[in-house]
Amino acid sequence: MIHTISNQRLTVARINEILINGMQLELSNESIDAIVKCRKYLDLKMADTNNPVYGVTTGFGSLCNVTIPEEDLSQLQYNLMISHACGTGDEVRPEIVKIMLLLKIQSLSYGHSGVQLITVQRLIDMFNNNVIPVVYQQGSLGASGDLAPLAHLCLPLLKLGEVQYNGQRRQAAELWEELGWEEIRLQSKEGLALLNGTQFMAAHAVWSLSHAERISDWADRIAAMSLEAFDGRIEPFYPQVHELRGHKGQIATAARFMEMLSGSELIAREKTHIQDPYSFRCIPQVHGASKDTITYVQDVIETEINSATDNPTIFPDDDLIISAGNFHGQPIAIPMDVLAIALSELSNISERRIYRLISGQRGLPNFLVAKGGLNSGFMIPQYTAASIVSQNKGLCMPASVDSIPSSQDQEDHVSMGSNAATKLVRVVENTERVLAIELMNAAQALEFRRPLKSSATIEGIFSEYRKHVPFIDNDCYMHPFIEESVKFILSH
Numbered sequence: 083m084i085h086t087i088s089n090q091r092l093t094v095a096r097i098n099e100i101l102i103n104g105m106q107l108e109l110s111n112e113s114i115d116a117i118v119k120c121r122k123y124l125d126l127k128m129a130d131t132n133n134p135v136y137g138v139t140t141g142f143g144s145l146c147n148v149t150i151p152e153e154d155l156s157q158l159q160y161n162l163m164i165s166h167a168c169g170t171g172d173e174v175r176p177e178i179v180k181i182m183l184l185l186k187i188q189s190l191s192y193g194h195s196g197v198q199l200i201t202v203q204r205l206i207d208m209f210n211n212n213v214i215p216v217v218y219q220q221g222s223l224g225a226s227g228d229l230a231p232l233a234h235l236c237l238p239l240l241k242l243g244e245v246q247y248n249g250q251r252r253q254a255a256e257l258w259e260e261l262g263w264e265e266i267r268l269q270s271k272e273g274l275a276l277l278n279g280t281q282f283m284a285a286h287a288v289w290s291l292s293h294a295e296r297i298s299d300w301a302d303r304i305a306a307m308s309l310e311a312f313d314g315r316i317e318p319f320y321p322q323v324h325e326l327r328g329h330k331g332q333i334a335t336a337a338r339f340m341e342m343l344s345g346s347e348l349i350a351r352e353k354t355h356i357q358d359p360y361s362f363r364c365i366p367q368v369h370g371a372s373k374d375t376i377t378y379v380q381d382v383i384e385t386e387i388n389s390a391t392d393n394p395t396i397f398p399d400d401d402l403i404i405s406a407g408n409f410h411g412q413p414i415a416i417p418m419d420v421l422a423i424a425l426s427e428l429s430n431i432s433e434r435r436i437y438r439l440i441s442g443q444r445g446l447p448n449f450l451v452a453k454g455g456l457n458s459g460f461m462i463p464q465y466t467a468a469s470i471v472s473q474n475k476g477l478c479m480p481a482s483v484d485s486i487p488s489s490q491d492q493e494d495h496v497s498m499g500s501n502a503a504t505k506l507v508r509v510v511e512n513t514e515r516v517l518a519i520e521l522m523n524a525a526q527a528l529e530f531r532r533p534l535k536s537s538a539t540i541e542g543i544f545s546e547y548r549k550h551v552p553f554i555d556n557d558c559y560m561h562p563f564i565e566e567s568v569k570f571i572l573s574h
């Protein structure tokens with residue numbers, strides 16, 4: 083299966099399809115023509131030595147006024163690449179690095195970057211052969227592009243750095259010899275084109291959005307099971323109430339709960355309580371707000387991944403080379419911070435439902451075990467969820483509100499979007515774990531409502547889940563069941 087790189091809009095869904103199906107990449111004819119045309123234009127402009135071009139015939143950052151002799155221009159780009167590979171910290175997960183490769187190829191394909199065709203083709207070779215560069219999480223300020231991580235991404239073009247290949251960590255130079263690939267000799271501007279850009283941030287956002295859709299979906303399913311187990315009321319989900327307010331996510335959430343709980347004996351039975359706590363009664367408002375945020379962030383990120391974000395930007399048809407700021411991460415840094423908040427709130431309200439289920443209310447036993455005292459039951463999984471939720475709250479401090487000047491104050495405002503990106507991934511993982519713990523509790527609590535049954539939808543989820551995690555009669559080793567619950571959410 084082949085995906086053709088072109089001007090056709092790239093979406094998060096399409097990226098998932100490419101990765102899941104192991105699709106190969108190829109350049110469209112229009113992309114090839116655009117890349118070649120831009121490079122030829124830049125080579126012609128190089129002859130005009132009286133008009134320096136930033137990053138092409140000059141140094142970088144605060145060294146922008148230093149003109150570089152023509153014979154040193156290739157060395158300039160080489161030096162840029164190796165000097166900027168200053169990443170540190172944990173390694174970026176390979177699936178995100180593969181998205182980075184795809185997004186860098188897409189950005190260069192528009193013919194506004196001045197790279198050689200062979201450079202783009204080698205990046206495609208790396209993607210198609212699953213050669214994944216080793217990239218580190220820390221080092222980018224999220225402006226001037228993701229310089230350090232993109233340097234690590236592209237070092238292998240020079241037969242430098244390390245890669246993951248067939249499950250092994252390899253030196254790029256050694257693997258290139260094995261594959262018969264030549265080192266790319268960078269031409270003017272190429273190093274800057276490879277290092278400028280927002281692909282590190284954007285790749286994390288794409289990965290997180292893919293998980294966010296699943297998280298939002300499971301948050302509804304699990305909350306519906308919890309509502310049933312807690313003997314909750316259906317009236318707060320009636321459409322009339324939500325139409326009065328008009329928020330799309332809220333309306334969609336309420337409608338989904340009405341559908342999921344249709345035919346339930348539990349939801350239909352007479353209730354002795356007049357109201358439910360907010361963690362149940364306000365599910366449409368809270369889950370709905372997160373849905374609306376996911377939709378907004380996806381729209382922003384899909385705009386970003388269909389953009390050229392390096393600098394300077396070349397316009398052959400207009401005879402223009404413009405040094406500007408498309409590399410600045412602020413347009414996606416703020417949305418990533420907001421997405422972290424939206425997902426964290428799903429974990430926040432989930433933990434409150436967990437607490438209600440173990441609190442001994444509405445006929446449920448304390449900590450969801452029959453022999454409390456002798457057994458602690460589900461006491462400590464709630465502690466775990468509370469700990470994770472607390473960590474999420476700390477991670478939701480916006481990274482995009484900070485800026486530390488760099489490059490002798492030439493780059494005096496940065497987005498810190500890379501920090502927004504990496505902590506967003508942690509919030510995603512944390513939220514999945516909290517929801518997994520709620521699922522454990524909801525399934526356990528539901529069994530105390532027997533012989534009454536929930537709806538076919540909820541009973542179907544329950545039945546499938548019980549193939550992986552059993553009912554717990556007495557205290558046992560709980561960690562494996564939490565891990566199985568996480569796997570269940572990720573794989574179903």
